[in-house]
Amino acid sequence: MSMWKGYTQPSSNQQPDTLMFVIYTDDFKNIYQKLKNNGIEFLGEPQKISDWGNFSCVYFRDPEGNLVGIYEGYI
DSSP states (O other): OOSSTTOOOOOTTSOOOOOEEEEEOSOHHHHHHHHHHTTOOBSSOOEEEGGGSSEEEEEEEOTTOOEEEEEESOO
């Protein structure tokens, strides 16, 4: 089951995602574009979740495979 568009849980022979590092920002679009321009490969396109208010999110993995999220707005 996908938690969000672009995400798949690691296969059973890998450590499951039980922890995620989250970066909150007031400059979501700029931070996303800077990271993308510097070679970060995102798991999907940024998403705006209107059911949670004005909330935007996007996810990627760091070099060790840890899940990282960038958020703007509040749930």
